[in-house]
Amino acid sequence: MEAISFLIDFILHIDKHLEAFVLAYGPWVYALLFLIVFVETGVVVMPFLPGDSLLFIVGALSGAGLMDYKLACVVLLVAAILGDQCNYSIGRFIGPKVFQWEDSRWFNRRAFDQAHAFYERYGGITIVLARFMPFIRTFAPFVAGVAHMERSRFTAFNVGGAVVWVVGISAAGYFFGNMQWVKDNLEKIIWGLILVPGLIAIFGAWRAGRKEKAQA
Template identity: 45%
Template structure:
């Protein structure tokens, strides 16, 4: 387990290098790999730790180098993000119909659900859009929305809008800024910065809740 964790951390910290390796080894099949990573990260509630924001940024940077086609990248990953959230919502709706206690769902930590529920309660429907930019929260938001009986048509509107903004903005950021010399030389630091910035809203909300407790 420790070796697996170390391998995952090393892969994550050097995502740019490994993504180039995947392109060299598998060619156009890398689009399917990227599709599956985004689909699983957004669609499978027990997989919130997969790289999302950083993967999109680096994919955009590689597209600027001509290693990936930006239009194909945007279209496929947009579809993956919409399909992932839709699957997640459907799973949540199934659990709601079965009237299960959410704190007893296997492999799902109750505190993650509670944090996402609080976030959802505060921001309403636009949480589905905002959650796209917050790791972990984006994986749980569709599930909690379904548990809260959000109409599927309403959810789909927020789902599509959020996916468009998330995929488009991060790939565009990578495309425009990923190959600036300073950014290229410090890409690992930039990726970690993206992760830190992404989790700041969740951290701020947790700190506020602790002060109010």
């Protein structure tokens, strides 16, 4: 329970935790950033780690002069690209057997089904869109691997999506993260970054499910 409480507090107050880490450990923060993004995007059982909020805070800290923005973007890009490639490879290796899995401590079948429905509806562009959707971005490359999507095509969407995701959100944090209004409402913004994309993903999966039933 303590670990879960710390994780929730870390996600909701990532600005304070990350700033404290920078002040305490300096350049080691780039290794931490790589680890968080790689694990969130590359390990199917870790979809709950912060993504969008992390990028926004990194941009804000860089704008405040606490981090090197260009270096942070390079580290985050490499982590995001390698994470998706790892996830894709895992899905490709496991194959269709994954559809026989049930809910367990380490695998959320409902979240996987939502990602699969979203992928089936939007095809390869899902790899790009999923970058902005918590949970979905963890499962989308895995589903692409299970579906044996052509690796070269997947890689193109992977790289393109990573660039738009990392640069787009971190740039928003860099230019707007240190505005007083943003600081005063940061927790609400973090909640928005978590909930809004998630609701959009659920709605997309629901519509895909309705269309599939209608066609049947």
